[in-house]
Amino acid sequence: MLALDDVSMNFGGVAALRNVTFAMDEGETLGLIGPNGAGKTTLFNVISGVLTPSAGRLEFAGKPLGKAANWRRARQGIGRTFQIPQPMHELTVRENLMVAQRFGAGRTDGRRIDEILDLLDLTAKQHIDAAHGLALTEQKALEVGKALAVEPRLLMLDEVLGGLETATKRAFGQTLQRVRERYGLTMIVIEHDIETIKTLCPRVVVLNFGELIADGTPDEVFNDARVIRSYTGDSAA
Amino acid sequence: MFELTLQAVYSGLLAGGWYAMVALGLALVFGTMRIINLAHGELVLLAAYVAFEMERSFGLNPIAAIPVALVVVGLTALLVYFLIGRIRHDRELNSLILTFGIAIVLTNVILMTWSADIRSTSVGWFMDGAVIADTLFSMNSEVLFFGAGVALVGGTYWWLNHTWHGRALRAVSSNRNAAMLMGVNPARVEAMSFVVSAVLATVSGVALYTASVVFPALGHGLTIKAFVITVLAGLGSVPGVLLGAVILGVGETMTATFAKPSLQELTGMVIFLLILFLRPSGLFGRKVVGK
Numbered sequence: 016m017l018a019l020d021d022v023s024m025n026f027g028g029v030a031a032l033r034n035v036t037f038a039m040d041e042g043e044t045l046g047l048i049g050p051n052g053a054g055k056t057t058l059f060n061v062i063s064g065v066l067t068p069s070a071g072r073l074e075f076a077g078k079p080l081g082k083a084a085n086w087r088r089a090r091q092g093i094g095r096t097f098q099i100p101q102p103m104h105e106l107t108v109r110e111n112l113m114v115a116q117r118f119g120a121g122r123t124d125g126r127r128i129d130e131i132l133d134l135l136d137l138t139a140k141q142h143i144d145a146a147h148g149l150a151l152t153e154q155k156a157l158e159v160g161k162a163l164a165v166e167p168r169l170l171m172l173d174e175v176l177g178g179l180e181t182a183t184k185r186a187f188g189q190t191l192q193r194v195r196e197r198y199g200l201t202m203i204v205i206e207h208d209i210e211t212i213k214t215l216c217p218r219v220v221v222l223n224f225g226e227l228i229a230d231g232t233p234d235e236v237f238n239d240a241r242v243i244r245s246y247t248g249d250s251a252a
Numbered sequence: 253m254f255e256l257t258l259q260a261v262y263s264g265l266l267a268g269g270w271y272a273m274v275a276l277g278l279a280l281v282f283g284t285m286r287i288i289n290l291a292h293g294e295l296v297l298l299a300a301y302v303a304f305e306m307e308r309s310f311g312l313n314p315i316a317a318i319p320v321a322l323v324v325v326g327l328t329a330l331l332v333y334f335l336i337g338r339i340r341h342d343r344e345l346n347s348l349i350l351t352f353g354i355a356i357v358l359t360n361v362i363l364m365t366w367s368a369d370i371r372s373t374s375v376g377w378f379m380d381g382a383v384i385a386d387t388l389f390s391m392n393s394e395v396l397f398f399g400a401g402v403a404l405v406g407g408t409y410w411w412l413n414h415t416w417h418g419r420a421l422r423a424v425s426s427n428r429n430a431a432m433l434m435g436v437n438p439a440r441v442e443a444m445s446f447v448v449s450a451v452l453a454t455v456s457g458v459a460l461y462t463a464s465v466v467f468p469a470l471g472h473g474l475t476i477k478a479f480v481i482t483v484l485a486g487l488g489s490v491p492g493v494l495l496g497a498v499i500l501g502v503g504e505t506m507t508a509t510f511a512k513p514s515l516q517e518l519t520g521m522v523i524f525l526l527i528l529f530l531r532p533s534g535l536f537g538r539k540v541v542g543k
Contacts, residue, residue, distance in 0.1 A: 029254030089435040103426035114423045117416050
């Protein structure tokens with residue numbers, strides 16, 4: 016479904032990604048973790064076409080992504096969220112989803128929009144302005160809703176649980192599980208909450224200073240000495 | 253005194269309908285591309301001169317000249333859009349310099365083509381008086397194009413809210429990056445905003461020609477008026493543009509009636525400064541956090 020081959024991203028003299036290589040199968044859910052500044056969001060930006068990699072190749076659904084613009088990648092089936100919610104504030108909650116579906120998926124299907132709103136508990140808020148009256152959880156839900164409305168084959172979630180209190184985080188994590196089961200998506204999840212990663216992701220990839228340092232099951236990865244070192248900074252670990 | 257006030261408000265209202273057409277074109281482009289098209293007034297003026305040329309050369313009624321003016325202004329607007337698209341760095345700032353330059357070029361093209369003479373329509377009906385309730389006076393053209401202005405602004409509002417292209421334009425205006433990741437092609441939306449802006453500029457230019465006199469240096473002042481209204485309205489608000497245009501129109505006629513006609517042009521600047529000090533987000537503008 017997705018393959019990265021030797022992908023690097025440099026900002027001037029800073030290497031944000033160094034020769035990152037991994038592949039994902041259809042229907043797989045991958046946790047992407049690493050300390051702050053490890054290059055996780057940069058990797059999302061490269062896959063979604065916000066950034067053009069300095070080197071390397073990306074393939075999606077068997078075809079090279081090349082330098083396709085981000086709006087074309089959305090139409091090819093790559094949906095993503097942002098750490099800080101990015102609603103289209105001049106539109107209502109429902110219109111946000113409608114635009115995403117019409118231009119991302121290339122079709123209009125009100126029932127699917129109703130379903131997404133229901134799944135994300137946004138039905139009661141669908142006609143309000145996206146700029147006002149949404150709690151943080153609802154803003155995060157709208158962020159996921161927009162990405163789902165694109166009808167993606169690959170959904171990339173960038174810290175959608177960040178900033179939420181524990182109970183809300185658990186509930187929202189369950190919502191994400193329902194989303195995955197309902198639509199059978201391939202997912203990449205950036206998340207700092209280890210429990211959420213363990214629950215959602217059978218496979219975890221770890222980045223540190225832009226380098227892929229571990230790739231395996233949660234148990235393998237969380238017991239990996241390099242991963243522990245990357246988080247603790249302890250060279251003796 | 254009461255009748256004088258009423259007449260000033262009425263004239264200002266009619267002017268407001270026309271101003272709204274001029275300003276909405278600027279506001280749409282500003283909303284989608286975050287650039288101020290300083291050549292917008294010259295596009296309005298170009299439409300006026302095309303109407304003049306059609307009347308002089310072919311005896312066409314200015315209203316019948318609208319399709320020709322639309323082609324000329326539309327192509328010119330797309331050329332401006334194309335040139336803006338060539339800017340690779342700091343588009344918001346560099347587009348100011350570019351569009352200012354285009355405005356100067358257009359003014360000089362108009363000057364060389366039609367000379368510096370003052371032009372106005374020879375179709376008498378436009379300048380004839382329309383009287384309402386025995387006391388309110390205006391020209392037929394003012395009433396006609398007030399109606400056209402309200403209809404076009406209303407039509408644009410409907411288009412923005414009830415069509416996919418309109419929603420896409422609002423999406424890009426709201427958050428360009430998020431809209432792109434939802435599959436919206438921003439280049440197409442931006443080009444569309446220029447085309448709609450050209451339609452509004454064309455009708456308002458022909459209206460200008462029928463209701464007033466035109467001369468090559470007029471464009472700059474039109475851009476300033478449109479900019480004042482856009483700031484007064486607040487970004488992204490079509491009703492705000494209409495209200496802002498009426499406020500400016502009535503403000504100008506009240507100033508001309510009760511102070512001095514020569515101070516009329518100052519009204520817009522006073523309103524502009526007041527709104528910047530008291531409500532920088534405009535009458536209908538929103539504060540956007542974390543965009």
